Amino acid sequence: xxxxxxxxxxxxxxxxxxxFMPRGAEIIQYYNxxxxxxxxDELDPDVVLFSALDFPRHWKPFLIFLRDSKAREQCVFxxxxxDEFDHEEADKAQALAVNGIIHEMLRDRAEIERLKALVxxxxxxxxxxxxxxxxxxPIDEISMTITHPTGLEIIFGRVSxxxxxxxxxxxxxxxxxxxxxxxxxxxxxxxxxxxxILAVSARVVRNERRISLSFDSISESxxxxxxxxxxxxxxxxxxxxxxxxxxxxxxx
Numbered sequence: 001x002x003x004x005x006x007x008x009x010x011x012x013x014x015x016x017x018x019x020f021m022p023r024g025a026e027i028i029q030y031y032n033x034x035x036x037x038x039x040x041d042e043l044d045p046d047v048v049l050f051s052a053l054d055f056p057r058h059w060k061p062f063l064i065f066l067r068d069s070k071a072r073e074q075c076v077f078x079x080x081x082x083d084e085f086d087h088e089e090a091d092k093a094q095a096l097a098v099n100g101i102i103h104e105m106l107r108d109r110a111e112i113e114r115l116k117a118l119v120x121x122x123x124x125x126x127x128x129x130x131x132x133x134x135x136x137x138p139i140d141e142i143s144m145t146i147t148h149p150t151g152l153e154i155i156f157g158r159v160s161x162x163x164x165x166x167x168x169x170x171x172x173x174x175x176x177x178x179x180x181x182x183x184x185x186x187x188x189x190x191x192x193x194x195x196x197i198l199a200v201s202a203r204v205v206r207n208e209r210r211i212s213l214s215f216d217s218i219s220e221s222x223x224x225x226x227x228x229x230x231x232x233x234x235x236x237x238x239x240x241x242x243x244x245x246x247x248x249x250x251x252x
Contacts, residue, residue, distance in 0.1 A: 004045035005029045006036050008054040015106035033058040053082040063096045072097050076122045080104035100234050110135040118234050131163035134230040147188040164223040166214040180207050193229040198222045
């Protein structure tokens, strides 16, 4: 997979390199968007990451030029934004067939996970994990309670990440989970995703600051429900920032 980064700053490339190069991606950086456009046919990228913070006036003509020859499914175009990217700009991006909008603070784990999940929807990034994970954002309705394996007490907490294969759970009161050991079976995990609630069992993989859980016996229908919600994150973010209701801008 070939990734074209259009940005003036090397720091973005370092974050992208550390997360995509181990999966076999080739990363090419252009510091000048006009030169990148001139060489676009020769470069033939699978993914374009364009910094709207560095080049606020160039991402629209670049995207129009790209879409003249390659559809959304053929070349992924992601706008990397700062805090100033408003609803009007997001509306224009959607009309021009952008694939996604991500805040360029890629040192943040949630943002880099969202970027990987977005790219992975269109291109196989070679992620060795069995399932795509979602780090919940403000627009994701995800919550979980677990049942203590021996005391059967209901334990509340926060979901740090979720996939169809498992979850990372941060208990609200760690003293209630201190005696849970790797290998223990959590008989009931109540997982809310969107408007649905799933009841699944889970095996404890690790119990440190967070409890890593593996959904070893999850049904195929419950897997499908989680996958669909995880994969729908980008659409939920894009729908939110392009809605007519004034809200705080959130990255896609």
